[in-house]
Amino acid sequence: MGRIRYGLWWLDQATTGPRSRVRAVGDGAATVGRELRWATELSVRSTVAGIDHVRPEPWGDRKLLVLVTVIAVGALAVALVLGVGMARWAMTLSNAMPFAAVGALAVGLAFLPLAYLVFVSKRRGRRS
Known part of the structure; x- marks a missing residue:
């Protein structure tokens, strides 16, 4: 095994923990983003439906x-x-x-x- 390959293998082994934590945080952020988008879409739909039914006096x-x-x-x-x-x-x-x-x-x-x-x-x- 050459020095470059050994260096790359060592770097891969040394960064396994931080990469998995970053991946977990990214997955959590993506889940939160999907939930926020879904909640925003529902809020907009209900607001639009409510505006359609308003009859001011x-x-x-x-x-x-x-x-x-x-x-x-x-x-x-x-x-x-x-x-x-x-x-x-x-x-x-x-x-x-x-x-x-x-x-x-x-x-x-x-x-x-x-x-x-x-x-x-x-x-x-x-x-x-």
């Missing part, structure tokens, strides 16, 4: 008032946090835009419920 004045009040309080809290953060940012850091970008995202997310209110209150035609 116009909300009453009291429910709309409560929702708008909650949105207003949340928007006030977001504005307060953004105002304090922007003031600190303007005083200390020049050219730091991530805070401003996050603030713009937060304001956009605050307007999403208002857009939902506009479209949920529309009356739809009868479905059969």
Whole structure:
């Protein structure tokens, strides 16, 4: 047996344990991945089926008032946090835009419920 073949045989024997552990971890990860894909597929199917059966109804004045009040309080809290953060940012850091970008995202997310209110209150035609 030559030195190269002996070296390869020795390397194979020395790495048998780690290779089997890596293979076991890989098999476990593949199993977990298949389960997650299956759970995600079931969740998407049930969500799509649920969306197909939803029939929104116009909300009453009291429910709309409560929702708008909650949105207003949340928007006030977001504005307060953004105002304090922007003031600190303007005083200390020049050219730091991530805070401003996050603030713009937060304001956009605050307007999403208002857009939902506009479209949920529309009356739809009868479905059969």
